[in-house]
Amino acid sequence: MSQSELQNLLERDRELLDQLTGLLEKERISLEARNLSDLDGILQQKQSVLTHIEGNDQKRRQLLLQAGVPEDQTSIAQLSALIGRDSDARLHDLLDSIKQRLSTCRELSETNRIICLLYTSPSPRDRG
Numbered sequence: 001m002s003q004s005e006l007q008n009l010l011e012r013d014r015e016l017l018d019q020l021t022g023l024l025e026k027e028r029i030s031l032e033a034r035n036l037s038d039l040d041g042i043l044q045q046k047q048s049v050l051t052h053i054e055g056n057d058q059k060r061r062q063l064l065l066q067a068g069v070p071e072d073q074t075s076i077a078q079l080s081a082l083i084g085r086d087s088d089a090r091l092h093d094l095l096d097s098i099k100q101r102l103s104t105c106r107e108l109s110e111t112n113r114i115i116c117l118l119y120t121s122p123s124p125r126d127r128g
Helices: 003-033 036-066 076-083 089-120
Strands: none
Touching (some): 003 036, 003 089, 076 089
């Protein structure tokens, strides 16, 4: 496995996660404003980015499998342990930044989910 190939895939992951973060923030703003026309475009962009993230994940996993890494050890979460602390510090920094971005995306996604629930749940006066 080429370290530069892996690093390129991870850098692309980071870029895609930055795009997703921006889209999730735009989605939140549109949800809060109930701006459905903007929301539709944002959701299409988000789907495209998610498709690219999934494709990149498959490429990374395939690269690791070809290098002899067991299939159950090819996730981002397990990659730090797999490459060891003796390897290039840039890879570890890159993985740490990806993990942070993943966490941010999860938090933003959860916030948006809650906003959707609040806006789609019937109000007390609608129930009575």
